[in-house]
Amino acid sequence: MLKIKNLSKHFGGLRAIKSCSFDLKPNSITALIGPNGSGKSTIFNLISGALQADAGQILLDSQNITRFSPEDISNAGISRLFQESKLFTSLTVQENLLLALDNQDTKFWKNLFGKNQVTLDQTNRINYILKLLEMPEKAHQKASNLSYGQQRLVAIARAVLNPHQLLMLDEPLSGVNLQLRNQISKLLLKLKKQSATILLIEHDMSFALRLADQIIVLDAGEVIAIGSPKQIQSDPRVIKAYLGNELC
Amino acid sequence: MTFAYLLHLATMLGINMILALSLQLTMGITGLVNLGHIAFFAIGSYTSALLTLHGMPFTGAMFVSALLAGLAGLLLGVFTQRIKADYLALATLAFSYLVHALLLNTHSFTNGPLGLANITKPIIFGFQVGANWAFLIFTTVIAVSVYLILMRLIDSPLGMALQATRDNELALRVLGKSTLKLKILAFVCSGCLAGVAGSLYAHFVTFIDPASFTIMQLIPIVCLVVLGGLGSLNGTIVATFVLILISESLRFLSLPSSLTGPLTQMIYASLLFLVLIKKPQGFFGKVSLK
Amino acid sequence: MVAGAIYALVAASFSIIYATNKFLHVAHGAVLALNTYFLYFFFTVLGLNFVLSVLLTMLAAALVGFTISKFYKQLRDKQASSATLLLGSIALMIFIDSLILLLFEGNTKTIGLLKVAQGIELFQAIITPLQISIIVLSLFVLLVLSLFIKKSRLGTTLRAVADTPEQAEILGISANQVYTASFIIGSIVATLAGILYGLEHNLAPTMGIKLVFTGFAAAVVGGIGSIQGAVLGASLFSLVENFGIWYIPSGYKDALVFIVLFLFLTLRPHGIFGFKNKIPL
Numbered sequence: 120m121l122k123i124k125n126l127s128k129h130f131g132g133l134r135a136i137k138s139c140s141f142d143l144k145p146n147s148i149t150a151l152i153g154p155n156g157s158g159k160s161t162i163f164n165l166i167s168g169a170l171q172a173d174a175g176q177i178l179l180d181s182q183n184i185t186r187f188s189p190e191d192i193s194n195a196g197i198s199r200l201f202q203e204s205k206l207f208t209s210l211t212v213q214e215n216l217l218l219a220l221d222n223q224d225t226k227f228w229k230n231l232f233g234k235n236q237v238t239l240d241q242t243n244r245i246n247y248i249l250k251l252l253e254m255p256e257k258a259h260q261k262a263s264n265l266s267y268g269q270q271r272l273v274a275i276a277r278a279v280l281n282p283h284q285l286l287m288l289d290e291p292l293s294g295v296n297l298q299l300r301n302q303i304s305k306l307l308l309k310l311k312k313q314s315a316t317i318l319l320i321e322h323d324m325s326f327a328l329r330l331a332d333q334i335i336v337l338d339a340g341e342v343i344a345i346g347s348p349k350q351i352q353s354d355p356r357v358i359k360a361y362l363g364n365e366l367c
Numbered sequence: 368m369t370f371a372y373l374l375h376l377a378t379m380l381g382i383n384m385i386l387a388l389s390l391q392l393t394m395g396i397t398g399l400v401n402l403g404h405i406a407f408f409a410i411g412s413y414t415s416a417l418l419t420l421h422g423m424p425f426t427g428a429m430f431v432s433a434l435l436a437g438l439a440g441l442l443l444g445v446f447t448q449r450i451k452a453d454y455l456a457l458a459t460l461a462f463s464y465l466v467h468a469l470l471l472n473t474h475s476f477t478n479g480p481l482g483l484a485n486i487t488k489p490i491i492f493g494f495q496v497g498a499n500w501a502f503l504i505f506t507t508v509i510a511v512s513v514y515l516i517l518m519r520l521i522d523s524p525l526g527m528a529l530q531a532t533r534d535n536e537l538a539l540r541v542l543g544k545s546t547l548k549l550k551i552l553a554f555v556c557s558g559c560l561a562g563v564a565g566s567l568y569a570h571f572v573t574f575i576d577p578a579s580f581t582i583m584q585l586i587p588i589v590c591l592v593v594l595g596g597l598g599s600l601n602g603t604i605v606a607t608f609v610l611i612l613i614s615e616s617l618r619f620l621s622l623p624s625s626l627t628g629p630l631t632q633m634i635y636a637s638l639l640f641l642v643l644i645k646k647p648q649g650f651f652g653k654v655s656l657k
Numbered sequence: 658m659v660a661g662a663i664y665a666l667v668a669a670s671f672s673i674i675y676a677t678n679k680f681l682h683v684a685h686g687a688v689l690a691l692n693t694y695f696l697y698f699f700f701t702v703l704g705l706n707f708v709l710s711v712l713l714t715m716l717a718a719a720l721v722g723f724t725i726s727k728f729y730k731q732l733r734d735k736q737a738s739s740a741t742l743l744l745g746s747i748a749l750m751i752f753i754d755s756l757i758l759l760l761f762e763g764n765t766k767t768i769g770l771l772k773v774a775q776g777i778e779l780f781q782a783i784i785t786p787l788q789i790s791i792i793v794l795s796l797f798v799l800l801v802l803s804l805f806i807k808k809s810r811l812g813t814t815l816r817a818v819a820d821t822p823e824q825a826e827i828l829g830i831s832a833n834q835v836y837t838a839s840f841i842i843g844s845i846v847a848t849l850a851g852i853l854y855g856l857e858h859n860l861a862p863t864m865g866i867k868l869v870f871t872g873f874a875a876a877v878v879g880g881i882g883s884i885q886g887a888v889l890g891a892s893l894f895s896l897v898e899n900f901g902i903w904y905i906p907s908g909y910k911d912a913l914v915f916i917v918l919f920l921f922l923t924l925r926p927h928g929i930f931g932f933k934n935k936i937p938l
Contacts, residue, residue, distance in 0.1 A: 167541055169541075188540070189537065189540035189541050190540045190545050190546070192541075193540070193541050198541070199541045201537075206534075206535070207530065207534040207535055207539070208535075209530055209653045210530060214531075215531075217524070218527060218542055219542050226525075227552060230520060230523035230525035231523070233523075235523045281543065400740045400743075402747075446919070446924075452743075453739040456740055456743050457681055457683075458918075458923050460683075461870075461922060462919055464911075465912055465916060468915060469912055472909055472911075582747070586751050589744070593744070628755075628758070629756070629758040629759045630755070632752075632755040633752050636748040636749070637748070639747075639748040640749065643744060644731045644735060644745075647735070655741070
């Protein structure tokens, strides 16, 4: 579904990504792991259009999206979660999620004279996911009034609601307490059961190995290993890259 | 403190309010620090004045003024798409100075520093809006319409998208919305409304010159928007009343006129600075400046 | 050429302040104007000796720089964004400009120091001894400034604080003191430019705007934060201005400055020598 071919990116003198290539199959979960600074977030930025690659190609179902803007990439079918939640702080939770649903019309005259009502379908979908995350009562709270963990949940919900074929999650579990982590894990496992295609970056190794069908290991901007969780766990290059970290 | 004076004051209040409300759309709602707003006002004024002086009926002139001012908004929106915050503020400020310099120097067109005089009073549906009370009613109608239009837009999905652009532009882009189009829309709409205010102004005071459209006139408007609160239309309205009343009350101190001008400016400037330090949200605002 | 030298001084002083404080201090022009008016006050109104007046003015300039820094500190302590700082700077600018109007009134003044002397012919342009001294002095000051920034302890400290204020704090450097120092230096250099300008031209409350916008434009074009950039930008501008006189009516010169500034700010904000921000969106 998603093909990365020889992707490269440098910042001034620093070569952050050196000719990376990998494939993502549909209906599978892929985890992108690697030590700090290996370039995981940079790859995410390149795929989602926040950064432009210096060389290489990104193909989504054989459509070349390498030079696409972030909004075009979203409309092509990729939804992304950032490491920081990036919520719309002055809007309510419901409004944050409404903006993700595709049928938000921003045509000028329609908004000036039209009915501008939230449809039942939209409300249902929002309530459904809020219930899944056990926060339905927060729908009309201003996003800035939520705790860090709750904001993370809303950010994840927003990424999930954004219509997509591929969901990219940058460290969905980071920084939240145990209870919320369990909720997020539950949601991701549910998505897995529904045959979602997910690419995720996660430092929690046990979770990544449990959830993922395929693991890609990155070190210093290069792909050093691709394989199933079992293969990766016993790969000497991977162990060397982490040097002392336990892969349980 | 004659009745005519009060009518005059109220009309200027109305015009300033339209200016401030339209600036609220770009600055407060969409998060664009647009210091080129006074240029929109100038373009609206001069266009309306020139067109009517050459025989075009008022309604047509006002329409074209709004159009041209909106086009200026389009220009700014397109050019500033890649720059943020303080650079945006400066680029738009440079634009204001640019327009001012052009107005001052294209003598053949605009009469340069001598300005345009004898601007006619508007004639709408055969009725001449000449008397002060008539003009006040006219201005109030327009001001209320502008308020209602903006209220409608802000509460709509479009308004939500504009506010999201302000809060986190990249996050909105990865949801599939073109923030460039949204920002341009805000600039154009804001420009059109400022152009309308400019047209009103020209036909009210019947004499305009480039000196009426400098940063000195812009700062009080910015002050209104920031003081009333970014993102709040109602805050802007309250702030307009409060500030205009403060500056008018200076008249009662019977200072020589060469002093009241600078003094008023100093008060506005100090107020702006104080608000930025003490209460950057303004009184009713939702957000502070990015 | 003379104008270029003066612009270069303004641009350099502006760059120092920007490089250290990381925001655009538009009130710079007003500060320049205010201090130049002080010279007028000391020399022409009070009738003091010229050298004494200049010294007093420099002192006043340092004081003004110090005060301005304190004002900005208030904003900085509230974690103000760069746009907020800019607006605060604009408010300061309006305040100072109005203050000048209040204290000195709007009509033009002159610092009548040297009579207009006979010029020497140089490259088919007439240039007076005064103008020569202005250029020489400006170049000297710029050179001293560059060396100071590069070599001296204060200069290095300035650059350190500009780069990473938090780390500088850990090393025991008080960021606030450094900010203040940059404003004082910037104010003094700009005042020098103002004085040199005032010797040749009349003083008007709006002189600050023209000088600072052109100086600022030069800094932007040359690359904000770099002194060589400031000099390059200023030279470019004065060249264009001087040759432009033959083709473009003088009023449009102002418009030209703003057009160039606008284009650079929107299309190439890092200027010619400045650094592009490498951090992703």
